Amino acid sequence: MKKKIVIALGLVLVIIQFFRIDKENPSYEMENDFIMITNPPELVKGILKNSCYDCHSFETKYPWYTNVAPVSWWIKHHINEGRDELNFSEWATFELKRKNHKLDEIVEMVEEGEMPMSSYTWMHSEARLTDEQKTALINWTKSLQ
Numbered sequence: 001m002k003k004k005i006v007i008a009l010g011l012v013l014v015i016i017q018f019f020r021i022d023k024e025n026p027s028y029e030m031e032n033d034f035i036m037i038t039n040p041p042e043l044v045k046g047i048l049k050n051s052c053y054d055c056h057s058f059e060t061k062y063p064w065y066t067n068v069a070p071v072s073w074w075i076k077h078h079i080n081e082g083r084d085e086l087n088f089s090e091w092a093t094f095e096l097k098r099k100n101h102k103l104d105e106i107v108e109m110v111e112e113g114e115m116p117m118s119s120y121t122w123m124h125s126e127a128r129l130t131d132e133q134k135t136a137l138i139n140w141t142k143s144l145q
């Protein structure tokens, strides 16, 4: 019985590998991009690219484990949700009110340590923010308002 369950589970794991996520980044206009428009200092630019752009832009980089279901489905879900909430690649298309609201949210999320998501920094230790990086990002974001 036990052996049968193990074999069945193994089969399920093999079969779900055929359900791959779409890893093609949609095309976007560089002139709509947040970094292009706001031109932050190198430090802040690096933070945004390293810690936020994988989920909040159309410039997502997909590491090897995004080939492995069901982890890949879970990651893709975060990327879709992140882009829905705030897509830096479409910044120029936001209304002024939405832009200001998102800037507020960035400050809040980073202050509270909610972003970058901990499930992300668990695999991407380079995306973890030091206190200095947080302060730099927060102060710069506030200066845009």
Ligand code: HEC
Residues within 6 Å of the ligand: 047, 048, 051, 052, 053, 054, 055, 056, 077, 078, 079, 081, 082, 085, 086, 101, 102, 105, 106, 107, 109, 110, 115, 116, 117, 119, 120
């Ligand atoms: C692993 C993917 C991921 C990364 C990396 C990530 N985010 Fe998010 N972000 C999400 C998801 C998913 C949501 C929506 C759900 C939630 O709020 O938890 C979100 C929500 C947000 C929101 C809220 C938008 C709103 O209006 O409510 C802001 C602001 C935000 N993220 C900023 C950032 C910043 C800044 C970084 C980098 C320092 C970052 N995120 C890194 C996935 C991510």
